[in-house]
Amino acid sequence: MKMTFSEKMKNFTTSAFNVLNEKKLERQQKGLPVYNFSIGTPDFKPEPHIMQALSQAALDAENYKYAIVDREETFSAVQHWYRSRYGVSLEKREIMSVYGSQEGISRIFLPLCNPGDIVLIPNPGYPIFSIGPALCGATPVCYNLYKKNRFLIDFDDIPEETARKARAIVVSYPANPVCTTADDDFYKRLIAFAEKYNVIVIHDNAYSDIIFDGRIGKSFLSFPGAKEVGVEINSLSKSYNLTGVRVSFVVGNPDIVRQFKILRSQVDYGMFLPVQKLAVAALTGPQESVGRNRAEYQKRRDALCKGLRSVGMDMEDSEGTMFAWGKIPAKYESSEKFTLDLLEKTGVIGVPGSFFGSLGEGYIRFALVLPVPVIEEAVDLIRKTRIF
Ligand SMILES: Cc1ncc(COP(=O)(O)O)c(C=O)c1O
Known part of the structure; x- marks a missing residue:
């Protein structure tokens, strides 16, 4: 039988991570060194009290039933987190769990959008910012982030007609991949834009704790x-x-x-109870590790950004996130080609900027997931290639 697939599948190609992973494995099989700065998964370990909460709960047979809803203690932990971390009060009806932000963003437009509605x-x-709306039948429309604006949204650059038609806008600072942060005034302008055009804001706050040089990561809800x-x-x-x-x-x-809870009540049966226990332990337990990790990320940021500038790369210090974002050498026309050449010559793996949209072309992203001495080793190797 000849298989045919849905129009939706046209939104998908194999992730750049898979291609880079194959190249990485090829090098490893040949015994060549690899410096993997591609995926943003922290190399730090979870705190013991968090793992203990999960493992203890996993030994209780009662915890294997459908959770159906978030537990009272889970709501309380999120309320505590938002109050103590961001100074924001939340009611229970303002809180729900999802299986990671990726999953949340991939479905949240189902209750919000009709087919063809615009999501900015x-x-x-x-990438999930475009895939999410598309999966839900909405139409993602880009707003442009330019270096000259510190990669902040220029609301005047969004055409009036597009703003009027838009149903929602996805915003995320500290921003992956461009590594900038937004100030208070930005959030005030965002809320004014949303009110003026009746546009729902979805703020992805994955990196409020990884923010550098004394900046304070806030919640959108604190405005x-x-x-x-x-x-x-x-x-x-x-x-x-x-x-x-x-x-x-x-x-x-x-x-x-x-509305999102109503939708989810038909498609899943709640977050695994041991995971809810883990979340409670993380959000209400000691928080020192958050600051410790942030300090280590900043040291890595310094080593990588300063190091790469010293070899000729056009790159600013990241203001936040666990990434660094810089320009590829002028002699290269494609960030994908540069990423592959860099990998071949040094074993250093970044992610081509084009993976993040057309305006990412000309850039490469590195994740701060290796210790400082390894970063220094990688920078030295890059220096020797004279690729910049
Ligand atoms: C901006 C942004 N949002 C969300 C996520 C994914 O978060 P989660 O692990 O909660 O799905 C990432 C992961 O890299 C991210 O960079």
């Missing part, structure tokens, strides 16, 4: 009017080194949370 997304931006216009998706993945666990929360506008 960043270019360059994290007046935010809860009236949108929700924030916040993840435990990066703050607590739990990428594999898949636990995030959607918080904010109670109407959105209610």
Whole structure:
């Protein structure tokens, strides 16, 4: 039988990570060194009290039933987290769990959008921001992030007609892959834009804890009017080194949370109870590791950004996120070609900027997932190639 597939599949190609992974394995099989700066999964370990909470709960046979809903203690932990970390009060009806921000973003447009509704997304931006709306039948339309604006949204650059038609806007600072942060004034402009054009804000706050040089990572919800216009998706993945666990929360506008819960009640039966216990332990337990990891990321940021500038790369210091973002050498026309050449010549693996949208072309992204001495070794190898 000849298989045919849905129009939706046209939105998908094999992830650049798979291609890079194959190249990495080829090198490893030949015994050649590899410096993997591609995927943003922390190399730090989860704290013992977090792992203990999960493992103890996993030994209780009662915890293998459908959870159906979030537990009272899970709500309380999220309320505690938002109050103590961001100074934001949340009601229970403003909180729900999702299986990681990726999963949340891949479905949240189902209750929000009709087929063809416009969702504004960043270019360059994290890929799920375009895939999510497309999967839900909406139409992602890019807003452009330019270096000259510190990669912040220029709201005047969004055509009036597009803004009027838009149903939602996805915003995420500290921003992957461009590594900039947004100030308070930006969030005020965002909320004013949302109110003016009746556009729902989905703020992805994956990196509020990985922010450098004394900056403070805030919540979108800490700004007046935010809860009236949108929700924030916040993840435990990066703050607590739990990428594999898949636990995030959607918080904010109670109407959105209610509709999303109704939808999810038909497609899943709640977050595995031991994972809820783990989340409670992470959010209410000691928080020192968050600051410790942030300090280590900053040392890595310094080693990588300063190191690469010293070999001729056009690159700013990251203001936040666990990444660094810089320009490929002028002699290269394609970031994919540069990434592959760099890998072949040095074993250093980055991600081509084009993976994050058309305006990512000409850039490469590195994840700060290797210790400083290894970063220095990689920078030295790059220096020797004179690739810049
Ligand atoms: C901007 C952004 N949002 C969300 C995620 C994914 O978070 P989660 O592990 O909660 O799905 C990432 C992961 O790299 C990210 O960079």
